[in-house]
Amino acid sequence: MSATRVCAVSDLVQDQARRVEVDGVPIALVLDAQGEVHAIGDTCTHGDISLSEGFVEGDTLECWAHGSAFSLRTGKPLNLPAYEPVPVYEVTIENGDVLIDPTAIKQA
Incomplete structure (x- = not known):
């Protein structure tokens, strides 16, 4: 599967989470204080x-x-x-857009 555009980076508010869904997978996006975009599973374990x-x-x-x-x-x-982790997804930024592939889970 390829990465899917979920929003523009400019749609994100620093230090606030935003819920998106890609192919039925709920994901929480966060733009941190350093300007990095993170994507983790949106469901608390x-x-x-x-x-x-x-x-x-x-x-x-x-x-x-x-x-x-x-x-x-x-x-x-x-x-x-909680004692079980949530998945963390690879984030790609292209031309100001946030792209996520819900099958590309980062290894901790």
Whole structure:
């Protein structure tokens, strides 16, 4: 599968998550303070909650429901109650557009 355009970089708000869906795969996009775009699975592994409704702090995305924070770089949970990681997807920026391939999962 090839990468799919999900939005323009200019559509993203720094330190806020945005939910997109590619081929039925929910993904949370985050533009961090350094200008890097991250894409992680949008479903918290603890409570089946949308992570894009959570809070961005540094390089983490925190689930609003139970407080588990996930690394935007590795997908690993940094605290309980979650103990399973979420997938992290490769992000490509072309001509100001964000492209994601939901089958291209980064290896931590």
